[in-house]
Amino acid sequence: MGERSETTNLTDLNIATADFMEALVSQINYDNLLTSRLLGKSKSVEGGEKISVPMLYGEADVETTSEYEQYDIQPKELLDYAYYDWKTITGTMALSRNKVDVQNVGKAKLIDLARAKVENLSETFRKKFSTLQFTPVASMKATDPDNLIKICATTNNTVGGINASTETRFDWNPKVLDYSSASITHDDLVDPTSIYYIERILRRAFGPLTIDKDKPTLVLTTQGIWDTYEEVLAAKKTLNDNIMTVDGGFDVLRFRKCFIAVDNNVPGGKLNEVSDNGAMMLILNEKYLGYRHSPAVEFLWTKWKKSESQPVYFSLLEWVGSFICSRRDRQGAVLGLPTDAQIYV
Numbered sequence: 001m002g003e004r005s006e007t008t009n010l011t012d013l014n015i016a017t018a019d020f021m022e023a024l025v026s027q028i029n030y031d032n033l034l035t036s037r038l039l040g041k042s043k044s045v046e047g048g049e050k051i052s053v054p055m056l057y058g059e060a061d062v063e064t065t066s067e068y069e070q071y072d073i074q075p076k077e078l079l080d081y082a083y084y085d086w087k088t089i090t091g092t093m094a095l096s097r098n099k100v101d102v103q104n105v106g107k108a109k110l111i112d113l114a115r116a117k118v119e120n121l122s123e124t125f126r127k128k129f130s131t132l133q134f135t136p137v138a139s140m141k142a143t144d145p146d147n148l149i150k151i152c153a154t155t156n157n158t159v160g161g162i163n164a165s166t167e168t169r170f171d172w173n174p175k176v177l178d179y180s181s182a183s184i185t186h187d188d189l190v191d192p193t194s195i196y197y198i199e200r201i202l203r204r205a206f207g208p209l210t211i212d213k214d215k216p217t218l219v220l221t222t223q224g225i226w227d228t229y230e231e232v233l234a235a236k237k238t239l240n241d242n243i244m245t246v247d248g249g250f251d252v253l254r255f256r257k258c259f260i261a262v263d264n265n266v267p268g269g270k271l272n273e274v275s276d277n278g279a280m281m282l283i284l285n286e287k288y289l290g291y292r293h294s295p296a297v298e299f300l301w302t303k304w305k306k307s308e309s310q311p312v313y314f315s316l317l318e319w320v321g322s323f324i325c326s327r328r329d330r331q332g333a334v335l336g337l338p339t340d341a342q343i344y345v
Contacts, residue, residue: 009100010100010306012110013113013304013313014304016111016115017315020115020118021301024118024125034148042290042292042293044295044298045321052081052082052083053324055081055170056327082159082324082326083161084146084292086294086320086322087143087320088143088297089125089129089132090316091124091316092314093118093121094313095117096311097312121317130263130265132145133148134263134265136275137154145322145323146323148284152284153176153277155173172329173329175208175209178277178335184278186224189232198225201281201334202255205281205332205333205334206258209285210256214287215256217284217287218259219258219259219261219283220263220266220282220284221280222270222339223262224338224339224342224343225338233253267279268338269340275339277336278335278337278339279338280335280337281333283334284331285330285331288325288330290323290324292322293321299318301317302318
């Protein structure tokens with residue numbers, strides 16, 4: 001039997017990889033609570049030098065009129081636009097020529113090789129989407145998209161091409177409570193007499209963000225802060241119908257019907273321990289947040305090819321778009337809370 005050709009190996013590798021690619025994209029979309037709620041609803045944008053996003057400020061043209069009054073149909077320019085740069089997130093899979101042509105000859109071995117590479121790419125791509133959302137502004141690269149820290153936890157900065165420190169037509173700043181210099185402890189958070197009692201902090205944070213029916217829809221925080229809030233609520237929990245079975249904890253936490261969820265990438269958490277502003281609570285109104293993507297490059301898979309300059313086979317997965325906000329004054333954050341490392345001592 002003749003040796004398998006390079007073309008045959010590449011064909012089998014591409015067929016095997018294609019079988020796993022749909023599952024990979026599905027896993028990326030559902031890595032954590034935020035991406036499952038927003039990335040899956042990402043809207044496509046048809047070209048343009050930048051991604052233009054109409055900001056949801058102002059009021060519609062609605063007024064009372066008399067029976068014979070002439071209507072005022074003069075258009076009113078109520079919306080301005082924020083402009084976000086296109087950003088590219090690229091995942092790379094690479095295999096040495098020896099791996100494909102010598103060590104893993106045959107369809108079965110190439111399928112196993114493709115599965116391992118796709119699973120690894122899925123894991124790293126998912127992590128990248130999560131970690132990019134919580135990168136400190138000072139650590140962001142020019143190639144990084146705007147993120148939750150820049151949009152919702154930083155004031156008087158430029159987002160979407162608009163400088164919040166100089167904009168006078170509308171409020172382009174999030175509502176941030178910064179307790180970084182207060183040295184808040186876990187004991188403060190659970191003490192009802194403390195000005196830093198966690199329920200008191202939540203009320204202070206939610207008040208400015210609640211306008212009529214417009215209110216926060218999701219809070220992301222660290223495991224330590226979530227556990228602390230659960231500790232405060234535990235005394236209010238009712239017993240199970242079976243009095244011999246008592247559960248002292250909660251599966252889901254809310255404040256004013258708003259979900260409070262853990263993301264270990266939040267600054268001060270398990271996967272993002274170093275934070276100049278302590279642990280955070282990011283208080284989000286998802287109505288004004290979301291992803292935008294290029295329809296031509298939304299998790300676009302480039303098939304395996306042989307590199308001309310190296311003895312390597314490679315394949316790419318690319319996503320082009322940005323994370324956007326259409327109204328920053330309805331976003332907020334609490335900074336300077338005790339980190340996981342300070343709570344779990």
